[in-house]
Amino acid sequence: xxxxxxxxxxxxxxxxxxxxxxxxxxxxxxxxxxxxxxxxxxxxxxxxxxxxxxxxxxxxxxxxxxxxxxxxxxxxxxxxxxxxxxxxxxxxxxxxxxxxxxxxxxxxxxxxxxxxxxxxxxxxxxxxxxxxxxxxxxxxxxxxxxxxxxxxxxxxxxxxxxxxxxxxxxxxxxxxxxxxxxxxxxxxxxxxxxxxxxxxxxxxxxxxxxxxxxxxxxxxxxxxxxxxxxxxxxxxxxxxxxxxxxxxxxxxxxxxxxxxxxxxxxxxxxxxxxxxxxxxxxxxxxxxxxxxxxxxxxxxxxxxxxxxxxxxx
Numbered sequence: 001x002x003x004x005x006x007x008x009x010x011x012x013x014x015x016x017x018x019x020x021x022x023x024x025x026x027x028x029x030x031x032x033x034x035x036x037x038x039x040x041x042x043x044x045x046x047x048x049x050x051x052x053x054x055x056x057x058x059x060x061x062x063x064x065x066x067x068x069x070x071x072x073x074x075x076x077x078x079x080x081x082x083x084x085x086x087x088x089x090x091x092x093x094x095x096x097x098x099x100x101x102x103x104x105x106x107x108x109x110x111x112x113x114x115x116x117x118x119x120x121x122x123x124x125x126x127x128x129x130x131x132x133x134x135x136x137x138x139x140x141x142x143x144x145x146x147x148x149x150x151x152x153x154x155x156x157x158x159x160x161x162x163x164x165x166x167x168x169x170x171x172x173x174x175x176x177x178x179x180x181x182x183x184x185x186x187x188x189x190x191x192x193x194x195x196x197x198x199x200x201x202x203x204x205x206x207x208x209x210x211x212x213x214x215x216x217x218x219x220x221x222x223x224x225x226x227x228x229x230x231x232x233x234x235x236x237x238x239x240x241x242x243x244x245x246x247x248x249x250x251x252x253x254x255x256x257x258x259x260x261x262x263x264x265x266x267x268x269x270x271x272x273x274x275x276x277x278x279x280x281x282x283x284x285x286x287x288x289x290x291x292x293x294x295x296x297x298x299x300x301x302x303x304x305x306x307x308x309x310x311x312x313x
Contacts, residue, residue, distance in 0.1 A: 038244075071088065126143075
């Protein structure tokens, strides 16, 4: 028995995933994510005929049980974490609605904010490259973003300056953060990120949730996090409470980095010191342009000044 999760083939739908529950001949819902990790997910009921003949499966979740209990369907995954969830039928605004929730999303406080629609840094279309290994990427559906898949040397989302990765954001769920801290792998990721002009780590949860961890020592995780932030001060690690807010931060951080790159390039044209030729290059230029120059020793200052005069921008 398993829960099937596939991509929604309907390009006009705002719900990018289909889930198929093993009840009867199968219950099909369209929804916005693959598991209710940070918020309850709205589910739109579909007919069994809407399940594609050749679905693009993104996950198969083995289930211990899947049963209806009154106005809810209990879904228990056969794994140690993120294993309990429930599809709940309710009435809202006079309509029947279904929400997919987990114990965590029921307890989690809602931030009570709406993300702004204003363009970040005034950029009309921000090109973001999503790492090919990112399994459940941000869609940036309501943002002026052109997202493409590609290979990133580090991070999950990045922007390029020419062929060079110029800024990147590494995405972490709380469990992934804790695991990478305990195993030590986050240190190597931060080493790579710190080599970029700009980089950040975004965490889809609250800092306080570290102290509710049961599979790792909260104190050790908190200490390791603090030590890495001190060791890598140029790579901020930001707790964004929910996946939606983490996506918002990622978008605005990369937009700010894009604007900074443009400003930095403009400033370099003014502040960058003039390049200096080496002696061999200077002697060759002097001979080509009729200046007397010795084959050894220091090149005369007037030749260097003439070279700069000839190579003014």
